[in-house]
Amino acid sequence: MDPVTISEHNGVRYLHLGTEWVQGAMRLSQPNELELLYIQQMMMWQLFMDQPTHIMQLGLGAASLTKFCYQNYPDSKITAVEINLDVIRACRALFALPDDDQRLHVIHRCALAHLQSAPMQSVEVLQVDLYGAEAHAPALGSQDFYNECARVLTDEGLLTVNILGNVHVHARHLNYLQQAFGAVAWLPESHDGNIVAIAFKTPPVVDFEALYERATQITMAYGLPAADWVEGLEQWMQGD
Template sequence: MLNILENDGVRTLHFGSSVVQGAMRVNQPNDIELEYVQQMMMWLLFRDNAAHIVQLGLGAAALTKFCYQRLSPAKVTAIELDPDVITACRNHFALPPDDGRLSVLALDAMDYVSDFSLRRSIDVLQVDLYDAQAIRPLRSTAAFYAQCASCLTATGILTINLYCDWPEHLHHIQMLQESFEAVAWLPEVHQGNIVAIAFKRSPSVDFDDLHKRAEQIQATLGLPARTWVDGLHKWMSNDEEPVQG
């Protein structure tokens, strides 16, 4: 059962519970309202030429709309198991119809990433898979993360929302490290959301370059990219080194 609520100009999507599955500011429908969803775009610090961006889990379509509207000519694909969520996004959250750049598919995420024809074809994967109770990420097993990695190009990047009780986050980080050369994460926001970034190939990190890139992102896309760099710097200062595969 889907519920759509609106308060102070912000429309929210719920799966029959109080848990917010997505949000949209009504007078800014193509912006990303929630901080952790903004953080799912931190891959922009490391590349700006993604040709194919995929969201696993549609939510209120914030990432899908943003990538489609602001990152042309990239192809954008969203995978959502529940057709009713797709319909709700089209009717209430300003999700455009499919066209040559946008495809929204009613599929299971594991089935999608297991498709052999997708091997090494996706530049960026954004994973946000939860049910109504949002107790822990769905489909998030070592096998699932391995399939995600196999879909990515050699320099592909995955971002994922890890909303679960600590230290379960670490279990997911460890599974990601089995299939990705480097994994990092930002500090917790929204009472439990931790967004991680996983690199198919370990990047060369220069924080001066990241700060410059963050300034460009803030100026052109309006995303709070400086806070992402600060979060990554905090992660590094805690002696959390990327694990090599």
């Protein structure tokens, strides 16, 4: 497994896997908030679903999404799957990840193996952010992988995924998603080649006026820039 390394700058602690690539971040004064833009974008499923029963993260990173969902969705089961045991240990020791309880389960396992053993239609929300040390492309991302993601999601289920790489990596993963899901959209590239996509088991009826209203509610409740997500989805729909 890649070695875990830690850095700090201007009050933010960063998780690395032995390289300069950032795998996650936590502001020390706000350990349960989402520090990185693309991590915030991974919450854009909130525009389309209110109270999921089961939220699953594939790839723990610095546990930002896991902590945020655990704190803000007290009626939801939260499962995080991480292949690197040292990442789990670092998150518990240095990134304020709570211990497991009846709602929170952090599992040391390969994400694909976990999906293959998970019951069909057992998850409402999947958040996928799987990268190794060099982070040139997702560590998992075959057609079989995305098919398994779709299999474990309910009919109303949603997936958000961080796709980091060049245009060829983006195109390949988006094509796999489109083959596995009923509808796929994505936000404009953020920085360093990140794009965040959202995939729907069942194609949604999109009302942008309603989405902007929902975005206002999300910002008020969670402090996230949800209107930017709606604007990005509008740009995607218009082909900008």
